[in-house]
Amino acid sequence: MEVSVSAAVNVSILALSVIFTVLIVLIFTIKILVKLVPYKAPTVPPARAVSAGNSTGQDDQVAAITATLAAHMQKRPDEFRIVNIQTH
Amino acid sequence: MEFSFSSSALKIANSTAFSSLESGDVIMLGVACVLIYLAIWKKFEPLLLLPMGFGCLLANIPMSMMASTDTGGLLNFFYQGIKHEVLPPLIFMGVGALTDFGPLLANPSTFLLGAAAQIGVYTTLVGAVFLGFNMQEASAIGIIGGADGPTSIFLASKLAPHLLAPIAVAAYSYMSLVPLIQPPIMKLLTTEKERKIKMEQLKPISQTVKIVFPVTVTIVCCLMLPGVTPLLGMLMLGNLFRESGVTARLHETAETHLINIVTILLALAVGSSMTAQSFLQWQTIKIIVLGLLAFTFATAGGVIFGKIMCKFTGGKVNPLIGSAGVSAVPMAARVSQKVGSEADSSNFLLMHAMGPNVAGVIGSAVAAGVFLSLFGDVSTGLDSHAALAPVIGNPEPGIRAIATVVDVIKQ
Numbered sequence: 001m002e003v004s005v006s007a008a009v010n011v012s013i014l015a016l017s018v019i020f021t022v023l024i025v026l027i028f029t030i031k032i033l034v035k036l037v038p039y040k041a042p043t044v045p046p047a048r049a050v051s052a053g054n055s056t057g058q059d060d061q062v063a064a065i066t067a068t069l070a071a072h073m074q075k076r077p078d079e080f081r082i083v084n085i086q087t088h
Numbered sequence: 089m090e091f092s093f094s095s096s097a098l099k100i101a102n103s104t105a106f107s108s109l110e111s112g113d114v115i116m117l118g119v120a121c122v123l124i125y126l127a128i129w130k131k132f133e134p135l136l137l138l139p140m141g142f143g144c145l146l147a148n149i150p151m152s153m154m155a156s157t158d159t160g161g162l163l164n165f166f167y168q169g170i171k172h173e174v175l176p177p178l179i180f181m182g183v184g185a186l187t188d189f190g191p192l193l194a195n196p197s198t199f200l201l202g203a204a205a206q207i208g209v210y211t212t213l214v215g216a217v218f219l220g221f222n223m224q225e226a227s228a229i230g231i232i233g234g235a236d237g238p239t240s241i242f243l244a245s246k247l248a249p250h251l252l253a254p255i256a257v258a259a260y261s262y263m264s265l266v267p268l269i270q271p272p273i274m275k276l277l278t279t280e281k282e283r284k285i286k287m288e289q290l291k292p293i294s295q296t297v298k299i300v301f302p303v304t305v306t307i308v309c310c311l312m313l314p315g316v317t318p319l320l321g322m323l324m325l326g327n328l329f330r331e332s333g334v335t336a337r338l339h340e341t342a343e344t345h346l347i348n349i350v351t352i353l354l355a356l357a358v359g360s361s362m363t364a365q366s367f368l369q370w371q372t373i374k375i376i377v378l379g380l381l382a383f384t385f386a387t388a389g390g391v392i393f394g395k396i397m398c399k400f401t402g403g404k405v406n407p408l409i410g411s412a413g414v415s416a417v418p419m420a421a422r423v424s425q426k427v428g429s430e431a432d433s434s435n436f437l438l439m440h441a442m443g444p445n446v447a448g449v450i451g452s453a454v455a456a457g458v459f460l461s462l463f464g465d466v467s468t469g470l471d472s473h474a475a476l477a478p479v480i481g482n483p484e485p486g487i488r489a490i491a492t493v494v495d496v497i498k499q
Contacts, residue, residue: 008217008226012210015458019206022312022454023199023447029304030196030297037296 061085108150112364119362120145123257126264133264136237136355140260143359156361163360166353170245170252175354176238177322182347183238183449184326185339187417189301191442194290197397198409198440202447204393205413206455208233208386212378219374224248227459229375232259233382234452235266235416241358242319243456246464253362254372258379263416269380270387270411270423277391278407282398283431285406287440298331309454315464316457323453386414390444412441415448 062082070077101107123141127134143163146154153161169175192198209230216226228248231240232255240259244252262269275283302324310317329339394410408428412420424441 005214005218008214008223011223011462012213015455015462016203016206016210018313018458019203019451019454020200022309023203023451025308026305026450027196027199029308030193030301033297033300033304034193034196034293037294037300039292039294041292 198443201444207389313457315460
């Protein structure tokens with residue numbers, strides 16, 4: 001089949017138009033979707049304060065975390081303080 | 089039976105592959121070694137070029153029955169996966185499972201950059217026709233500009249199967265050379281001021297939108313261009329595995345084991361098609377040159393459209409992200425980041441470039457769909473599946489057997 005360059009140019013213009021059309025349709029679809037279902041930040045449970053006199057089992061957790069962090073950061077345990085623990 | 093030492097020695101000598109070795113085979117063994125060298129020592133797309141090079145090595149050992157055309161040979165079976173459109177869509181499933189469409193959804197106008205980068209496909213199409221290829225062959229060569237290996241293989245196997253080997257080699261070789269090909273073009277087409285543009289942080293996207301998106305794309309694109317459904321459908325299914333949050337095991341399999349296994353089969357099958365008869369032709373050199381042209385124009389198209397978007401948005405878009413529209417995920421996006429950070433070390437373009445990058449994947453699949461609509465023969469695909477029936481048999485007894493098993497389990 002003998003093919004001319006002008007035919008190839010015509011095909012190129014047609015094909016590019018189709019690609020732009022399809023992708024523009026997708027752009028508008030996404031914009032509508034994003035409008036309909038906006039992003040909502042996930043709700044984080046309120047942080048629980050760790051009080052000095054807390055005598056529950058959390059003391060053990062704080063002690064364990066403090067010791068681990070101290071070893072990791074190569075600091076003494078009294079050089080930093082854990083103020084709260086967030087559970088997810 | 090009479091036995092003599094000399095006749096037996098001659099028989100053994102004649103049964104070795106050395107006796108059938110021709111100059112073409114020797115050259116192709118050299119080509120295979122070059123591919124293996126590039127993969128191992130130069131780190132050029134090693135996951136693909138290594139098995140591809142080794143497949144080429146195996147296929148060019150005479151009497152080994154390892155060429156894609158050797159019916160009954162091992163690699164001939166692997167090659168059926170390309171011929172019958174199985175392996176490239178499975179790769180796309182893995183790509184979908186690996187890809188986060190979030191940056192694209194956060195800035196959907198970057199879809200236009202993915203479309204603009206397809207200009208490389210069409211300039212190459214015109215160039216290929218100018219060099220004497222027919223329209224089907226030119227389309228298969230042009231899609232190299234989409235910088236998408238599975239799409240190139242998929243289209244070549246449908247429109248120009250005799251050119252599959254050089255097209256696959258050109259596509260993957262140039263994809264590995266993206267960090268070398270793109271930066272000079274990007275710097276040539278942009279000013280220092282444009283390269284320093286900092287883009288606004290992307291807005292977060294709701295998980296529901298991320299889930300609805302693959303379903304929507306499948307419906308919209310596959311209804312418009314049904315020929316591309318195997319590729320795009322699998323890409324979107326893989327992404328749905330990822331985003332749905334209820335198929336963790338399928339997602340993990342698709343993005344790791346499945347894509348790795350299929351990559352081995354695909355690359356070996358492509359390598360097995362690199363025989364002297366199919367590869368050592370002037371056409372191969374033309375395709376290699378046209379492939380470079382395709383990548384160059386695709387990069388230029390993306391960057392120029394990025395400049396247009398920069399003007400229209402009052403300087404909010406950095407034109408460098410346009411070059412990522414050539415697909416080649418995520419390497420092209422990394423190149424945008426690198427060139428941007430060279431101009432200003434505090435400029436982070438990676439996530440912004442991921443938008444056009446994944447848009448390029450969809451864009452090149454759509455481009456392939458347009459070619460299939462124009463030059464593909466839908467009945468050919470149906471016939472090939474019908475031809476497989478004697479091999480895979482009639483599925484009905486199998487389905488009945490499954491139904492029986494289900495009944496037994498229920499009881």
